[in-house]
Amino acid sequence: PENRNGEMQEKRLKEIGLDPDDPLLSRTLELAGEIAGFPRHLSQHVGGFILTRERLDETVPIGNAAMEDRTFIEWDKDDIDTLGMLKVDVLALGMLTCIRKSFELIGQWYGLHYTLATVPREDPKVYDMLCRADSVGVFQVESRAQMNMLPRLRPRCFYDLVIEVAIVRPGPIQGDMVHPYLRRRDGREPEDYPAPHPDFGPPDELRQVLGRTKGVPLFQEQAMKLAMVAAEFTPGELNELRKAMATFRRRGTIGRLEQKMVSRMVERGYDADFAARCFNQIKGFGEYGFPESHAASFAHLVYVSSWLKCHCPAVFACALLNSQPMGFYAPAQIVRDAREHGVEVLPVDVSYSQWDSVLEKSGRALRLGLREVDGLREKDVSSLYATQAGAAYFKTLPVAALEKLAAADCFRSLGLDRRQALWEVKAIAKSKPLPLFAYAEEQDQGTEQFVQLPEMPLSEHVVNDYQTLHLSLKAHPMEFLRARCVAERVTDNRTLKNIKDGRFVSVAGVVLVRQRPGSAKGVVFLTLEDEFSVCNVVIWPDVLEAHRATVMGARLMLIRGRVQREKTSGVIHVVANRIEDKTQWLTELTEDGFTMKGALARADEVRKPGPDLHQQSSTRHPRNVQVMPKSRDFH
Structure with missing residues (x-):
């Protein structure tokens, strides 16, 4: 090796x-x-709070943080624990903001007033949606791993959501608890509750601990209670086990507790193999698992966000966009999902958009907000949505803000498409942020001759949309590359469901998400998007080693591999054999002579064309540095 x-x-x-x-x-x-393995830098726990009996500054060393009026304690959590001080970790969840904004929109548009406690319970339509893995944007269950688990677990009640939240964690996965639970849930494996010798305990002592999870420990407290009941650990030993579970990888302290637990269980009449298996399950929680109460709290937010997505898709999408950044998916995927759920999404426009996205047409349509324009500052455009009463509201806008709005095609309501708006804005002297419509009069230059610019091709519009808004309502980039895909014998994502398990297939798409979870033993999971749907790709470590640069850096990939279809859930993956970087296809969408019909207008030339124009890589062209926004990567 x-x-x-x-x-x-x-x-x-x-x-x-x-x-x-x-x-x-x-x-x-x-x-x-x-x-390797040494601490790389000092970091702060943003939600850790210490409570002491005496004055804090007389008890612990306090340092000044980089942010004004912020301080931090110079000891770590182990020091605090050793001294017996109370540490409270306060968790901030972006989904709570999203839910609050959703409730406000429902009250504003429908006159209904909900709270977390009053959302209708146990709605079958909500569970039907989750069983289809229709969970983009939903709290906790929007990752690829959770989406793959939903059709397999098929939640039908609230406690099923508690299980769903807890089971896709490194602890249950490393402890080999996932597949036994699913087999038992499906009736493909009997529930097994070994009993101690009658002299040492009741025959149902394990059922009392593990009955709700079909004999498989899925929660942290179940692992601890298993040691307490089956091996009769004392409170002190349990606390030692708890600490060892949290640090065994770093300190190797859990090994000496294994012999103690296994030997005690054997003494009480349990089989040695079963005892060792129990301890391995407990050891798995050293990789991070959930207490049942934590999973239940999260499951409540899963249900509420699912209910909002199911019954109020426009409201939910609007609130999600206004709560960014959060979650697995970028605004482009949130907008796409909303449209697939029947929401009419309207473009960013200077005459109608506010800073945040808003609802229109009796709450059935979603108008994108100015916040989606890349690089635009709210203070620069606050006068737009404060009045929106005609051309006068441009008088206070800086030229830089006008350029960003024009580049994002936000002047359609004024009869100016992207190219014409950019021409008008570029006519303003950058050195003087004078009003757009008063410039000629102030400089006493008369009226500039009207120039009719050629219409921008749709492919270039889409590329510019992604460069300025990170999304496009006009089309998907893959639409313009479909002919190339056909030539490469690429299957579009919507027809993957018709391909038999094990068949060779080629797929291509824009990379949305890269995941390399620590519990997956080096496996990388990709989500690719084309104009029709998304595709889940599995990349095994040997394939990753052969294509590492492409896997980690490409914006558009062509994957050749085999279809893998789960028999029970119907979930489809493509297991990659060969990976090709096709990012160049995206950069060529705006290049002369490819998908463009006719030459670029002079107004669009960045520099004078010459013999060496196409000899340089187009990826170095300033406008093509980022044709598509980066994927969201999770490691």
Whole structure:
């Protein structure tokens, strides 16, 4: 294995242009290996609060934070715990903001007033939606792992949501608890509750601990209670076990407790293999699991956000957009999902948009807000949505703000498309932020001759939308690349459901999400989007090693692999065999002679064309640095 790892390291060094035989590089790598695992920097727990009996500044060392009027305690959580001080972690959830804004919109448009406690309970339509894994934007269950679990678990009541929240965690996954629970839930495996010898305890002692989860520990307190009941751990030993669970990877302290628990369970009449399996399940919670109360609190937010998405999709999408950044998905995917649920989404417009997204047409339509325009500051455009009463409201806008609005195609209501609006704004001297419509009069230059610019092609509109808004209501970039995809024998995402399990397939799309969870043993999960739907891709470690640069950096990928269809849930993945970076396709959408019909207008030329124009990589062109917004990556 060491030789193989050395070969892989040498290969990677050569790929990035380094010499593996360089003695300085070898020494650097050696030192890097020695410091691997050391703390990299000091960090602050943004939600950790300490309570002490005496004055805090006389009890613990306090330092000044970088932010004004902020301080921090210079000890870590282990120091605080050793001294017996109370530490409270306060959790901030963006979904609470989203739910509050949703309730406000419902009250404003429908006259109904809800709270977390009054949302209708146990609605079958909500559970039907979740069973379809229709959960984009829903709290906690919008990740690919949770979406894959929903059709397998098929929640039909609130406690099922508690299970759903808790089961897709590193603890249950590492402890090999997920598949046994699902098999037992489906009736494919009997529930098993071994009993101690009659002299040492009642026959149902494990059922009392694990009955609600079908004999499988899914919550942290179940793991602790299992040790207390089956191995008769004392409170002191349980506390020692709790600490060991939290630090066993770092300190290796949990090993000595394993023999104690297994031997005690065997003494009480349990089988040795079962006792060892129980301890391995407990050890899995060292990788992070949920207490039942925590899972129940989160499940309540899962249900409420699901109810909002199910019954008020326009409200929910509006609140989500106004609560960004949060969650797994960017505004482009939130907007797409809203449209798929029948919401009419209206573009950003200087005559109608406010800073936040708002509802229109009796609450059935969603108007995107000015906040979606990249680089625009609220204070620069506050006069727009304060009056919106005609051309006069441009008088206080800086030229830079006008340029951003024009580039984002926000002047349609005034009869100006993107290109014409940019032309008008560019006519203003950048050195003087004078009013748009008074410029000629102030400079006494007369009226400029009207210039009719050629219409911008739709493909270029879409690229500009993504560059300025990170989304487009006009079309999807893959629509213009479909001919290329057909030539490459690429299957569109909507037809994947018709392909049999195990068949070879090629798919292509824009990368939305990259995930590499620590519990997945090096496996990477991708979500690709085309103009029809999304596709889930699984990349095993050996394929990742062969295509690492593409997997981690490409904005558009072509994947060749096999279809994998879950028999019970019907969830479809594509298991990648070969991965190709097709980001260049995106950059060419605005280039002369590809999808463009006719040459670019002179007004759009960034520099004078010459013989070397296309000899340089188009990815270095200022306008093409980021044709598509980055994916949301989770590691």
